[in-house]
Amino acid sequence: MSLRHKVEAMTDQASAPEPENPGITDIPAEADLPGKPTSASRTTLSHIMTHSDTNLLGTVHGGVIMKLVDDAAGAVAGRHSGGPAVTASMDEMAFLEPVRVGDLVHVKAQVNWVGRTSMEVGVRVLAERWNESAPPTQVGSAYLVFAAVDADGKPRRVPPVLPETERDKRRFQEAQIRRTHRLARRRAITELRAQRAAEGFED
Numbered sequence: 699m700s701l702r703h704k705v706e707a708m709t710d711q712a713s714a715p716e717p718e719n720p721g722i723t724d725i726p727a728e729a730d731l732p733g734k735p736t737s738a739s740r741t742t743l744s745h746i747m748t749h750s751d752t753n754l755l756g757t758v759h760g761g762v763i764m765k766l767v768d769d770a771a772g773a774v775a776g777r778h779s780g781g782p783a784v785t786a787s788m789d790e791m792a793f794l795e796p797v798r799v800g801d802l803v804h805v806k807a808q809v810n811w812v813g814r815t816s817m818e819v820g821v822r823v824l825a826e827r828w829n830e831s832a833p834p835t836q837v838g839s840a841y842l843v844f845a846a847v848d849a850d851g852k853p854r855r856v857p858p859v860l861p862e863t864e865r866d867k868r869r870f871q872e873a874q875i876r877r878t879h880r881l882a883r884r885r886a887i888t889e890l891r892a893q894r895a896a897e898g899f900e901d
């Protein structure tokens with residue numbers, strides 16, 4: 699599938715009629731998947747940071763945090779979709795405070811939004827000293843898109859997510875904004891590349 703076709707195949711959640719897409723595992727229209735509440739798959743992954751997690755500066759490596767973020771988000775996506783799901787993208791990974799050896803890190807993840815075969819998972823990273831009773835502080839956040847896949851690695855349908863609280867509803871709406879921006883950015887870049895190629899520029 700060409701990039702242009704892929705971008706155009708990325709549609710918004712369940713609002714538009716389902717386009718033909720032979721790449722997606724076929725589920726009969728009548729077999730509408732029942733929605734799942736946000737809380738059903740919300741997950742927290744906790745991990746104590748040790749010396750093996752540090753970078754050359756002595757603080758915890760960003761890649762260690764990103765691995766935990768991917769793991770927690772993957773568990774949420776797997777739970778929500780009822781099977782395997784793969785990371786399609788990770789964006790807006792923010793590191794707000796350094797994390798240190800001896801910090802107990804909590805990675806909290808939930809499904810913010812779902813499309814046809816993809817899910818946006820929002821993640822908050824909190825840290826607290828392992829031996830103090832002070833409340834944890836937020837040290838990072840990220841948004842990841844996961845695609846649910848079948849045994850052949852092909853995208854498969856995911857159940858709708860049912861936001862429960864006002865915070866869930868706000869996150870759902872914000873995720874739709876990010877989705878729109880992802881699509882617009884990819885489309886603009888694809889069109890720019892096509893235009894440059896048509897004008898004879900070589901990369």
Ligand SMILES: CCCCCCCCCCCCCCCC(=O)SCCNC(=O)CCNC(=O)[C@H](O)C(C)(C)COP(=O)(O)OP(=O)(O)OC[C@H]1O[C@@H](n2cnc3c(N)ncnc32)[C@H](O)[C@@H]1OP(=O)(O)O
Nearest residue numbers: 708709772773776781784785786787813814815816843845
């Ligand atoms: C009960 C069970 C419990 C299970 C409990 C399990 C617990 C377990 C815990 C551990 C969890 C570890 C989690 C690690 C997770 C990895 O580390 S996975 C490894 C890294 N990732 C990969 O290898 C993925 C490689 N990429 C691919 O396989 C394919 O590109 C993909 C992602 C399947 C997409 O395939 P495609 O042919 O491009 O399909 P396409 O129809 O165009 O796109 C499918 C959907 O993805 C979206 N999409 C595709 N690309 C992008 C992109 N770049 N950005 C945003 N969205 C995108 C599309 O918009 C579309 O969404 P919908 O409109 O259908 O909603």
